[in-house]
Amino acid sequence: MRIIVEGIKGVGKTTLINRLALIFGLQVFHCTEKTVNNTQLFESMLETDNWVSDRGPYGQFVYGDEHLQIGSFSELRKLEVKMLEKEVLVIWMTPDHKEMRGYDDNVYEEIVKTRRQDYDFNKLKEEDDRFKHIFEKESIIRPKVIRVDIFGGKKEEL
DSSP states (O other): OEEEEEEOTTSSHHHHHHHHHHHHTOEEEEOOTTTTTOHHHHHHHHTSOSEEEESOGGGHHHHSOGGGSSSOHHHHHHHHHHHHHTTEEEEEEEOOOHHHHSOOTHHHHHHHHHHTSOOOHHHHHHHHHHHHHIIIIIOSSOOOEEEEETTTOOEEEO
16 A cells, blocks of 8 residues: 655645554655655655655645756656556645635635644645646646545545
């Protein structure tokens, strides 16, 4: 079992990852700003079994400096082919959007308020929009992606 969980800060990735690791006995990888562009790390992870990762190769296009990215979206797609071969499940956690349940952009403010951290809700929205663009527009050869509504528990498969 190989699982990558993506999403903005404060959306609940770590909580989900810890539960998956506990239930299924998975090793946990935490990709950070230091590993966001590390192609070798992602490819070596694919050679092992039974893990869940907090972030993966998609985050580089959201958080990584443009000049540090492992390449273009075509390079990402090449990595995705390997991910498909290894049956990697990608879970994209995203807050509820107005088109889904009548919320407006205040969901990002709610993350800031409930997580009690110094998050900028405008930046969270911008980052979530980048993830949306990647998963809906750029990730042509994509692994199975599940969009999770963290506030209402609704799941929507892309």
